Amino acid sequence: MLCHPCALLLLPECATPSxxxxxxxxxxxxxxxxxxxxxxxxxxxxxxNSIRGLQxxxxxxxxxxxxxxxxxxxxxxxxxxxxxxxxxRKIVTLYFVEGWDxxxxxxxxxxxxxxxxxxxxxxxxxxIFHAVDG
Numbered sequence: 001m002l003c004h005p006c007a008l009l010l011l012p013e014c015a016t017p018s019x020x021x022x023x024x025x026x027x028x029x030x031x032x033x034x035x036x037x038x039x040x041x042x043x044x045x046x047x048x049n050s051i052r053g054l055q056x057x058x059x060x061x062x063x064x065x066x067x068x069x070x071x072x073x074x075x076x077x078x079x080x081x082x083x084x085x086x087x088x089r090k091i092v093t094l095y096f097v098e099g100w101d102x103x104x105x106x107x108x109x110x111x112x113x114x115x116x117x118x119x120x121x122x123x124x125x126x127x128i129f130h131a132v133d134g
Contacts, residue, residue: 032105038091041102049098057132064114068128071119085109 033040062078093103
């Protein structure tokens, strides 16, 4: 399965019965435009202008590695990350250097929780991230 790493949250609008094979209920996706009385930007307001074009993540092969100044290095699969930690939601406005912005609902886990599980060294002061496209 592939997903866009910057996709806005889509929530189910209505349910339709499954095909009877026991997989559950299929839900239709709709764009979330308001959250707790705050207007959110449309997905059409998010400009894709990456140098290498639209990026996707193969979530079946995705791993998050925590290593370096930690006592207990770990490698997490995508499913482990999204099911093992408390989920948080926050409305954020992203400001871009080209002069435009979007207000979105960010949903996910805190990186702090993942790093704490690996027991970061007391003298560690920075984290380095590597994106899918380098």
